[in-house]
Amino acid sequence: MSLPKFKNFNLDVYRPGKSKLGNIKNIIKLSANESALGTSPKVKKILNSKNLKIFKYPDPLSNSLKKEISKKFRCDETKLICGSGSDEVIQMICQLFLNSKDEVIIPRYSFLMYRIYSAIVGAKVVLAEEKNFKVDVNNILKKVSKNTKIVFIANPNNPTGTYLNYKELIQLRKKLRQNILLVIDDAYFEYMKNNDYKSGLDIFRSKENVFVLRTFSKIYGLASLRIGWGYGSKKIISALNRIRPPFNVNAIAQTAAVEALKDTKFIVKSVRHNLREANKLKSFLSTLNISTNPISANFLLLNFDECKLAARSVYKKLQSKGVILRNVEVGYKIKNKLRLTIGSTKENAAFMKAMKSLFN
Ligand SMILES: Cc1ncc(COP(=O)(O)O)c(C=O)c1O
Structure with a gap:
């Protein structure tokens, strides 16, 4: 049987963090930047108690959730769009803006989904070099051409953990051509307590040519429900709503996200836990000559250059002990x-x- 030809995609497929190790039970999965404290007990309670009518379609516009987001983050409800994960919002942004001759600038070690969705719609992905695994504003500006349409920045970035401070972000927006959309992905912003950091939403909430991404997959502990949101000009939001799948966010996710936003105590507890544990881990790692990025989000990038074991070997040996x-x-x-x-x-x-036993 013959099939029509697939389109040609020039891309490396995304491979998520491993979550299974053959027959090993009780694995420790530290590979996907999920919430350390799980999901807020208030969210669990509401999901158990609510008589969720899953036989009905969900609210196509996620209106109750958008209301709650706008209340919590003091932003305009009409400039919000929800997605099945921020992932879907990234995808829709690429579908909305990019034609085959358009160029997208992405820092070399940036979160992978920007380049994947850009490539799927046929745009040219231009990688900007970083300095010491940190985004470099000048290198981005050097890559701008007449075809550049979007610049994507994850701030802080996954997997490097580095970030542009608010002055650098403002500089970048100022120096970029006005008709280039700057997309700032705030996925980890809740964890960020560094003095020189501000979220994309806080800096650019009224800028027409900046689009901000947020997710419920990290600190809110709803990764499995797939829910995130975007914030941008009314023009962009209205165009996105024309291409958005009609019922893209399920009702359980919408209900859970509303409740997750209200549980401030859980967020505060998660941030404190993260800082305390990150400090503990960082000083432990330094005793093995493993350095990391300065503490920022809910993950660390471990550098094995000065360590007696190589990253690859530690990765494999940890897996044999059930740690991913x-x-x-x-x-x-x-x-x-x-x-x-x-x-x-x-x-x-x-x-x-497990690390101690590897190094002894
Ligand atoms: C920077 C960044 N943006 C977006 C996402 C995707 O989040 P979501 O689960 O909302 O699709 C991730 C997930 O790891 C991420 O690290």
Whole structure:
């Protein structure tokens, strides 16, 4: 039987963080930057108690959720769009703006989905070099051509954990041509307590040519429900709504996200946990001559250049002990480094115990 020909895609397929290890039970998964404390108990309670009518289609516009987001983040409800993960919002942005001759600038070690969705719609992906695994504004500006349409920045970036401070972000917007859309992905902003950091939403909420991405997959602990949102000019939102799948966010996700936003205590607890555990892990790692990025989001990028073992070997040996980190050689092409998600206290202790046994 013959099939019509597929389109030709010039892309490396996204490979998510591993979550299974053959027959090993009780694995410690520190490979996907999920919430260390799980989901807010208030969210769990509401999902159990609500008589969710899953036989009905969900609200196509996620209106209750958009109301709650606009209340919490003091932003205009009419400039919001929700997606099945921020992933889907990235995809829709690419579908909306990019033709085959258009160019997209992405920092070399940036989150992979920007280049994947850009390539799927046929745009040319232009990578801007970083400096010490940090986005470099000048290198981005050097890559601008008459065909540039979008610049994507994850801030902080996954997997490097580095970020542009608010002055650098403002500089970037100022120096970029006005008709280039700057997309700032705030996926990890809740964790960021660094003094020189501001979220994309806080800096650019009234800028027409900036689009901001947020997710419920990280600190809110709803990764499996697939829900995120975007914030941009009314013109962009209205155009996105024309191409958005009609019922793109399911009702359970919408209900859970509304409740997750209200549970401020859980967020505060998660941020404190993250800082405390990140500091603990960072000082432990330094005793093994493994350095990391300065603490920022809920993960660390571990550098094995000064360490007696190579990243690849540690990655494999940890797996034999049931501990999974993210191998950033795959996809990101970053050598001799591993990404470690800050887990629960128990998970982090298990990771450190496994590491000690590898190094003894
Ligand atoms: C920077 C960044 N943006 C977006 C996402 C995707 O989030 P979502 O689960 O909302 O699709 C991730 C997930 O790891 C991420 O690291």
